[in-house]
Amino acid sequence: MPSQTFAIGELAREFDLTTRAIRFYEDMGLLAPARAGQQRVYSARDRTRLMLTLRAKRLGLKLTEVKEILDMYDSPRDTAVQLQRFLGVLGEHRAQLEARLAELQANIAEVRAQEKQARAALTRATRPRAR
Known part of the structure; x- marks a missing residue:
């Protein structure tokens, strides 16, 4: 069964974000999309990390704290x-x-x-x- 993937525009629409915001989260190391040529391909894991990042931001956590917590679950x-x-x-x-x-x-x-x-x-x- 193939894993679900998302384009940056799909995630932007789903989470009501700009593509620039998603790229910023990528630059911060919160997301790690694969590449298909010039296009970013986000996995279900990236989608979940984005959802958790936004939830943590609503709680007022700093992005560095969010990254540290999310990275703990990958280790x-x-x-x-x-x-x-x-x-x-x-x-x-x-x-x-x-x-x-x-x-x-x-x-x-x-x-x-x-x-x-x-x-x-x-x-x-x-x-x-x-x-």
């Missing part, structure tokens, strides 16, 4: 080591997101306090003065 290493590294990357990323979230929550609280002060000042400024 003959122990699964436990791979999972530990993956958990480490995810844990570091979660900590960064939580720190950013705490900062955003503090900023929102400050904006709310400023809005409250501005409303109070506006109410005082528009209140008719007693004679």
Whole structure:
């Protein structure tokens, strides 16, 4: 049974990407298409790696982290080591997101306090003065 292959345009349409983005992922070592003359031929493995890359990007992982994780699954290493590294990357990323979230929550609280002060000042400024 022949393995399924994809042209760059097919993957671009499927994942709503530009062909330039796919070539960038190739340059980063995330994809390794075969060549048929001048045309790139992507395997089911490349398609899966592209899908996982995009999922990891949505999680906010760096492409170097994505490559390291994906490459672990191509190597003959122990699964436990791979999972530990993956958990480490995810844990570091979660900590960064939580720190950013705490900062955003503090900023929102400050904006709310400023809005409250501005409303109070506006109410005082528009209140008719007693004679």
